[in-house]
Amino acid sequence: MIKRKNIIKIAIDSPAAAGAGTLAKNISKHYNLVYLDTGKIYRLIAFLKLQYPKKFNIKFIKKKIKYLKIEDLKKKTLLSDEIGTEASIIAKNKNIRKVIHAFQINLAYNPPKRYNGSCLDGRDITYNIVPDADFKFFITANVNTRAKRRFKELKVLKRSVTFTEVLKSIKNRDKSDYKRKISPLKKTKDSILINTTKLSKTACFLKIKKIIDRKIKVNGNL
Ligand code: C5P
Secondary structure: OOOOOOOEEEEEEOOOOOOHHHHHHHHHHHHOEEEEEOHHHHHHHHHHHHHOOOOOOHHHHHHHHHOOOHHHHHOHHHHOHHHHHHHHHHOOOHHHHHHHHHHHHHHHHOOOOOOOEEEEEEOOHHHHHOOOOOEEEEEEOOHHHHHHHHHHHHHHOOOOOOHHHHHHHHHHHHHHHHHOOOOOOOOOOOOEEEEOOOOOHHHHHHHHHHHHHHHHHHHOOO
16 A cells, blocks of 8 residues: 655544534645545445445445545435434444445545645544544534534434434434444544534634644654
């Protein structure tokens, strides 16, 4: 595998709807890093499973991942709670994870030349995908706050869903993501904990920026 030298690598893990996506996007823009929301890959595969139940097998998934472009992950259809739940089910499959693994690692260590590095967020990024990241964060918030945020997002997308349903689905996903045997969600010892419950998006961004800038200042160019 080709590994670009002197790049910044940021790894983020977080439970559903903790605000990691927005933060990671803003951080990536600020430091000119390629951003990958790895959950969207699991969502895309879940979408394919629901769309093509008969064709759905590991060969089919491999082919889709081979030609996958980051733009494919921006589809609004991937954002529903139904797809999120299905994604957390297929995410327990070792063979599916293996296929996705290579795509993520390649982008993390060999981002396109126009970028200064990479920023990936997901569930197993800090210890499985980019274990030697320059910065590792575990971003979380209490479950009610997360459900409120997700509910608001889904309302903007005009999805007919109740708050109770969203809360239930996030609780189920937490259970499934934290408790599964393969690549469970966890905070590693070397990850910095950011609790976004009482913080605005700007406050979270500035907190992370301060941590990154301090290290860049001490170490010079990363
Ligand atoms: O982040 P998002 O909520 O879109 O992720 C959907 C699901 O994909 C998660 O609930 C999780 O089960 C799975 N996932 C994973 N590993 C990742 C990213 C997401 O297992 N790195």
